[in-house]
Amino acid sequence: MGWLQIIGFVLLGFVALGKGAEWLVGGGTVVARRMGISVLAIGLTVVAWGTSLPEVVVSTHAALSGSAAISLGNVLGSNISNIALVLGACAMVLPAVLEGRLGGRESFWMLGSLGLLWFLCSDGSLSRAEGGVLLVAFAIHTWDVFRDAKDGGACGSADEVAEVLEHIGERAQSWYKHPHLEVFLGMVAIAIGAYLVVEGATGGAKRLGVDERVIGLTIVALGTSLPELAAGIGGAIKGEKDISLGNVVGSNVFNVLAVMGITALVHPLDPAVEAAAGNAEGAAEVTKAFEGSLASDFPLTLAISLFLVALPLLGGARFGRLKGLVLVGIYVAYSVYLYLG
Secondary structure, three states: OOHHHHHHHHHHHHHHHHHHHHHHHHHHHHHHHHOOOOHHHHHHHHHHHHHOHHHHHHHHHHHHOOOHHHHHHHHHHHHHHHHHHHHHHHHHHOHHHHOOOOOHHHHHHHHHHHHHHHHHHOOOOEOHHHHHHHHHHHHHHHHHHHHHHHOOOOOOOHHHHHHHHHHHOOOOHHHHHOHHHHHHHHHHHHHHHHHHHHHHHHHHHHHOOOOHHHHHHHHHHHHHHHHHHHHHHHHHHOOOHHHHHHHHHHHHHHHHHHHHHHHHHHOOEOHHHHHHOOOHHHHHHHHHHHHHHHHHHHHHHHHHHHHHHHHHHOOOOOOHHHHHHHHHHHHHHHHHHHHHO
16 A cells, blocks of 8 residues: 555545534434433444444454454554543543543443453453453443433433534534434545545554554554544533533444443454464464553553542532543553553
């Protein structure tokens, strides 16, 4: 892949990601609101699932290609960038994003899903059966979110519904006759855009001789987090702080439970499986990927997740924009450390 093709992939990918996120937020909000679902639940499910499609595609493709480091790094790195970069940027646009306290249910699922994946990966592998466990946990999470929404948890009033539609803007009003089509096209555009950005960025990084694990944690993770960034900032601009926060939390849970679950079912991340297939090099790569993730990537992802839970307690419902700046600063420092470390 030449540099001209790399640049073209990245630029076209950015355009597709931006439009896809815009369509997804607009159509998803209308569809879910018509069903009587809260804005927070919309962020935790419809928007979060759509913006996490790139992680599914990239991690599965990487596993099939024998790049376990990119599969793991994509998920853990995306979760770090979702919190530090996406929420930080959203808070700089709409300080209220970080002025409210994250609910107990959302905190439990975000931290619990990460803890479950860490436990399953502690033996240096992730089998098909363990992938199934992750997907069962994801199904329970989905049921829990919708049950809470249908029971009236955070469901909005008719005035809030009108306000949501007003925030989305008049420009997309023609879409509202077919909001399901808008959601579908948004997801397709996101998947295509993420593929182009990741392929271009990964090709450029490899030409520069960057380590595969670092590629997964930074460039690939950032590329697959661009939909969350676009959707989150889009929600913040429209004044929907719950969409921005719910999108990040929901995406992180989706990444850990659904993305890694699907990846393991399609192709187990197991050095024994690679060795049995006569792929000694692949077995060594899987072992190296798990060693690096268990030693530093899992602890760092957990630390930044705990920091998000504790952040509203620091200064109370104030300094939202400053907190956002701190998160973005953490992400920049983290990226520099990976490349210089």
